[in-house]
Amino acid sequence: MIQSLPTILPPQAIQPHRILQSDNLDELFQRVINDDYSSFEKIFKNNYKSLCTYACHVVKSHELAEEIVDDVFCNLWKNRKKIQITSSFRAYLLTSIRNKSLDCLRKMKHEKNAMLESAATVPCKQSIAYETLFYEELNGRIEAAIQGLPRQCRTIFLMSRDQDLKYKEIAELLNISIKTVDTQMGRALKYLRKSISPAVSS
Template sequence: MQDDITLTENLRRGDLKALESVFRSHYRDLLAYGLALCHDPHEAEDMVQDVFFRIWEKRRQIRAGTSLKAYLVRSVRNAFLDRIKRDKVRTEYLKLLATEPASASDTAEEYAIAEDLHAAIMEAVTGMPEQRRRIFEMSRFGGLKYQEIAKALNISVKTVETQMGRALKQLRMELAEYLIVLLYIWTHYGEK
């Protein structure tokens, strides 16, 4: 079996045999780790497969000299945390929809608009570069302060501020068409 440095270099060059070697060497351990995290065999399998898919997609970003096992374990952990955040957002959104008082003016069209808006927001967030998305989610969905995010990600507070500014700008640009819808919703629910 090749060492981590050789495997990493071969992965970075796009060698499928290197990916297969990494998969064969680490899949079972990663699956066991994923199962320990989420207690759901199907969820664990999905997470680990997603990790290998992302590794292949982002193979050129893997740093030479990185311990592949540590990198893979960290990737599974991050995938698990990302799923928790997505589930939390989905749950909070469904709670909000369930607690909204129904009235005669609430129509299927309004519900569809709200669903479209939610989908557009989630698409815009998931389309952000990884670090920006993670910072945004930690701030907006996790309720963490910039200093807490900086410490957790081992980056400067200035980087967090810059990435949050870029995230908000990106959201404003991508969701501009929904501004009228948002104004309508705020006005509509503000009158009740």
């Protein structure tokens, strides 16, 4: 779990005997610029393990550290003609590894936060089961309340709900006035609200 960016291992903490001298690195890099692949391989082989150790102190993962160093060297060869060295090639290598490692940590943190946000929007199985049970119970109360309505009142309510008939159509089918339909529907709704209100409020 990444809480914050870890303390970065300073360049001097890398074992000096396992890294070429700056002068040699600078000289080799000049050859790399001139498309000398053997010099590139020499830089890679002599510094790979030390740079992986440095990256691992940042990202806390040997596998990820190796990916980071591989990426840095791939970009080094790909962009060899464009790279501008302001101090030394050794400093450039270490800075590149450090920045790539920090970018990986930020990406991992962002992805984790995105996953947590997505997970928070997904209802758990227990919540779904509870809601299903609640609505099943509520529907049972409604149906029981409907059965408790007077016959004509129940008939009018069901014709309106289940057949989606308008008051005028119900009145014509039952040979009663529209006013009667309206009154009976009002009574039905009032009775149902009163019958199911304890379940809704609980």
